Amino acid sequence: MNPLRTGARILADQLRIQGVNHVFCRFAPELEGLLGALGETGGIRVVAARHNAAAAEMAIAYARLTGQPGVALVAAGAPMLQAAGALHHARQRGLPLALIAVQKALDPFPVPSTGMDAATADANPDDRVRNWAGHVTPWTKWAAGADDADRLPNLVSLGFQTASGGHPGPIVLAVTEAALTQASATGNGRCRPAILPAPSDMQIASLRRALGQAQRPVVVVGGTGGNRSTLDNLRAFVDANLLPVACVPGGQDEFDNRHPHYIGDTAMPGCRARIGSADLVLALGIAWRRIGTAGGPEPESGDAASQVLVQAHPAIEFLYAGGADLAIHTGMPQLAARLAMMTPIERPPWATSAAEGHAALHAWRARPAIPEVADASPLAPWRILLDLRDALPDDAIVCGGSGIAAVWLERFFPYRGPATQIAPPDDSPGSAVAAAVSAKIIAPDKTVVCVCRTDDLVAGAPELATAMEYAAGTLFVVFHDRSGAEGDPAPPGARLHGPDPVALIGAHGGWGIRVTDANDFPAALADALTHARTQRSPALVEINASFRTR
Structure with a gap:
């Protein structure tokens, strides 16, 4: 007979069985019992964040770097809704995320709203929190609730399998406080492998036939999860057939x-033009739509209907939406293995296309679009990012800030290995x-850099306390416009000025330096990297310029 365990201990044991070694949370009284059980289980590190949204984003960073489900713990109600944005991010990026919420009671799942009138709600105040998990189910792959400790092993096993299988994504498990305190003799669940389809011989033959008939093919790749064997197989396929390869924004580290x-x-003008003029697009592992359709790329020349689209994806709903001429329902590891074994196309007519496209990309990255304006600025962002590129090791993890920061990174910073971009x-x-703080906690031996603007730093500043607590030597390169000409993003007529970044990181116990001339940046960067290591x-280099400087 199995020994009696509390529901909290059962849940902690199930997480350990699933291979979880980090969980992220902002402390709440509802989580106290579960956190204590995690400590008893051993082998799982609890990382404390200052905000629920940040805890969930840290879990996403874990998923991005490891390919395994990231786990965030929240209390039901407002904390769960604060973390809901991360569910959207995980869904968009195809990353496995497990959001575990502790709440008082459960109604049948999923329930989008209580449907109670005001009088009923006033008479039953606890009912107001029963259906919070139901509000986030539209953004998840799977959601379930447990009010009985006996159900936890199976639900955790099924939830993690769902998060990782097919097109990875977020799942939500709501557990009642009563289930966590209940004693049960139930056994443990299993770690079930992710379910992934594989391509058929006929589909691979059809793909090769389409490739053999093409004159200007382009491969757009993604969804590998950073799996090295998958990437090696894709590279072998590309090399054997001399194919040009593009990635999607935010997934540039999928291919060296x-x-x-x-x-x-695919957001770069030259790459976009090549895709628009291609007569065959192999969209492998990404959501893609036919050229000229709603959500698809615009044609550059000729008839949009003449372009052939071959799409391979583990989520069948994306295949239906893409309108592909050949749709292949497959996991990326399975597809890449078959492509690597495929007989190459002999003497392909596009043999020089990849080299031409790579040379055009290199020329576009070498100088900004308006060099005379950029040269007038002593701190043009393109110069800073090129110096950063030269200083970082190949396996450095780079986290791009929101908005224009991400645009500049996509253009000027080349990613050289898998799981190096967030x-x-x-x-x-x-x-x-x-994400940058989380990445350094997860991979303490790697260099982790966050490139952002002041508004990003201010919004995420509470997590500098997490960096200090867990000895995470993250480097921040922050563009801060001290002239007052720009300020942080704000509605027309308003101007929001951020604080002094160097003073801000110093207030948290970190180290910062200010750069006012691009010639001083390499030395400042070296000092900051040395301090962080x-x-x-955390260390910070403030760049006294705006990302809008071109």
Whole structure:
């Protein structure tokens, strides 16, 4: 007979069985029992954040770097809604995230709203918190509730399998306080492997036939999860067939940017033009739509209907939406293995296309679009980012800030290995700071850099306390316009000025230096990297310029 355990201990044991070694949370009284059980289980590090949204973003960074589900703990109600933005980010990026919420009671799942009138709600105040988890289910792959400790092993096993299988994404498990305190003799669940489809022989033959008939093919790749064997197989396929390769913004580390067949990301003008003029697009592992359709790229020349789209993706709903001529329902590891074994196309007519595209990308990155304006600024961002590129090791993890910061990084910073880029999918100030702190905690031996503006730093500043607590020597390169000409983003007629970044990081116990001339940046960067590495605390280089300087 199994020994009696509390529901909290059962849940902690299930997380350990699933291979979890980090969980992220902002402390709340509702989590106290579960946190104590995690401490008893051993092997799981609890990382404390200052905000629920930051804790969830830290869990996403964990998923981005490891390929395994990141775990965030929240209390139900407002804390869960604060973390809801991360569910959206995980869904967009295809990252496995497990959000575990502790609440007082459960109604049937999923329930989008209580449907109670005011009189009923006043008479039953606890009912107001029962359905909070139901509000976030539209953004998840799977949601479930447990009010009985006996259900926890199976639910955790199923939830983690769902988060990792197919197109990875977020799941929500709501657990009642009563379930966590209940004693149960139930056994443990299993760690179930992710379910991924594989391509058929006929589909691979059809893909090769389409490739053999093409004159100007382009491969757009993503969704590898940083799996090295998958990346090696994709590279073998690309090399054997001399194919030009593009990545999507935020996923540039899916393919070595220095590779002679890499032509840029799909937001870059030159790359976009090549995709628009291609007669065959192989969209592998990404959501893609046919050229000329709603949400798809614009045609550059010729008839949009003449372009052939081959799309391979683990989520069948994306295949239905893409309108592909050949849709392949497959996991990326399975597809890449088959492509690497595929007989190459002999004497392809596009043999020089990849080299031409890579040369055009290199020329575009070498200088800004308006050099005479950029040269007039002593701190043009392009010069700073090129120096940063030269100073960082190949395996450095770079977290891009929101908005224009991400745009500049995509253009001027080449990613040289898998799991080296963390980028927010939309304009969400502060998420890059949380992600960078998390990345350094997860990978303490790697260099971690966050490139952002002052508004990003201010929004994520509370997590500098987490960096200090866990000896996370993250480097922040912050563009701060001291002239007052720009200020932080604000509605027309308003001007929001940020604080002094050097003083801000100093107030948290970190170290900062201000740069007013681009010639001084390499030395300042070296000092900051040395401090972050030796003192194991955050360091900051303030660039006295705006990202809008061109």
